[in-house]
Amino acid sequence: MKVPSALLALALLSACAAPMGGGGAPTGPVARTAPAIDPFSSLSTLSAELNAGRITSQQLTSEYYGRILEIDPTLRSVLALNPNALADAEALDAERRAGRIRGPLHGVPVLLKDNIETREMPTTAGSLALAGNNNNRDAPLAARLRAAGAVILGKTNLSEWANIRSGDSISGWSAVGGQVRNPHALDRNPCGSSGGSAVAVAAGLAAGAIGTETNGSIVCPASVNGAVGFKPTVGLVSRTHIIPISHSQDTAGPMTRTVTDAALMLSVIAGSDPADAVTAQADRRRGDYLAALSGERLQGARIGVLRFNAGFDPEVDAVFAKAVDQLKAGGATVVEITALENRSQVGSNSFQVLMHELKADMAAYLATTKSPHRTLADLIAFNEANKEVQMPLFGQELFIQSEATKGLNAPEYKKALATARRFAGPEGIDKLLREHKVDVLIAPTTGPAWLIDVVNGDQYTGGGASTLPAVAGYPHLTVPMGQVRGLPVGLSFIGPAWSDARVLGIGHAYEQRRGPLPQPRFLRSVEADPAVSKTLQPRTLTPEPVEPTL
16 A cells, blocks of 8 residues: 555654554454555565665555554554654665665664664553653664664554563553454454564564564464564573563564564674673674575474473364474474473472562663653552553552562572573473484474453463573574464474574474465454354255165
8 A cells, every 4th residue: 555655744643643553343354455565575575676676665664654554453563653764764765776785674664562662752561651751762672773774664562561560461452552463363362472563574564573572472472473483592682771571581583474584683683782781692692694594404403392382282283293294304303302300390480580570670771761650669550540541451460569579689589590590491491402312392382362352361272382492591483384273373493592593594494394374364253264154054964865665
């Protein structure tokens, strides 16, 4: 959809003054016009089109803006649009005409999750408490994208506070942005907390996006929306000026349509940041992730199958079995892994770590902002004072639990941190890789998307491969592997610390064997699929004819 520049400028000013998205129930299927470019093109394809002069960055940015304005009022995946994006695109086009091309991202529009600061837009984490949180600065991650020539198109919606306010939350909901909807079936949940980033990529609203993860917030939404999501080794990408939960587990990462695109974006955002001590090794450890893809093959790879992370859904198991067969057919050796001792120690201790670090890390972040709020206690008070709009569906018991913790010097915090890391890393992933002599581990990422449920909150369908790599701080890639009744499910690839290139390479090799998968259909529900709706109608059996007796 092409939007005249003057009309678009007015729309963008309006969009930035208020959240994107419309009210009411889903109206799908969503009407779509034929664009000048295929909005589902990979980032790499769009880069090639720009390099060949078949499209300009300004045209591309305008096309995506038009598509967002047309489709996203139903999906609510884009929380705000960047009012400077068209001017930025025009400037990048001028650079290209002058012979300066910054790299593969030059002129390509991307979206950032709205807990990552950018200089033109507020950064809210979806909360009204930070509605005016514009500190006129870029997170180093955003600055790296700009330096590489990317156009920052806007901010994506998210589970408010990255899903850490309440255990009864509805993933994809925020007070600022409303409820994000899964583009494959609009009554289904996008998972969280980077649901907006995953939906925007899956729905063809941007060439790529950045999400963040503490535990599952990149890989789960990518899996249930049919996108590629990559959680890097913690320490490879700066977290400065990103609204935090946990300095032990937080990281940002790319959400894209292909593994190649994820590698391309990671090559740009990876690197050391003096303001984030955990990234001290990043410059030494980072690699050419695109080059790693071209050299990686399944032939000779040894892959461990985490059976203890499967078996929760027969239909997911069937898709997973096909993926395993494809890996074998590519030459990989598959090793069955049925158990991990002390796995139960990881989740409970990690939760205690998050509760302690949230309080400390949030105060440290707020101290650097122009926000009137300075502590988690301030945010709790704001929520309570504005509970009719800020807490209409669920409360803030996790905020309150975190506020009651005793600080990062508390013995219970230090013990929980050491225990969680030990059983997730050295005696978890590292032990499995070593004892079974495998290069990576695989499992279904999670089950298919569940219904949005304002009564019961999130109803996870089972499984979940995110906890071990999240707590250990190790790389985790999810690649779409198929669908269950029209809903995507992903295949997880997990490796040891700093094996990002190898994990991406093996995931890419699998992706090449898997082949194409269906695009979103924007159905009102799974039951609206004609193939499914037919099965819900009453049936009768035609009696077999009876031969007359003579």
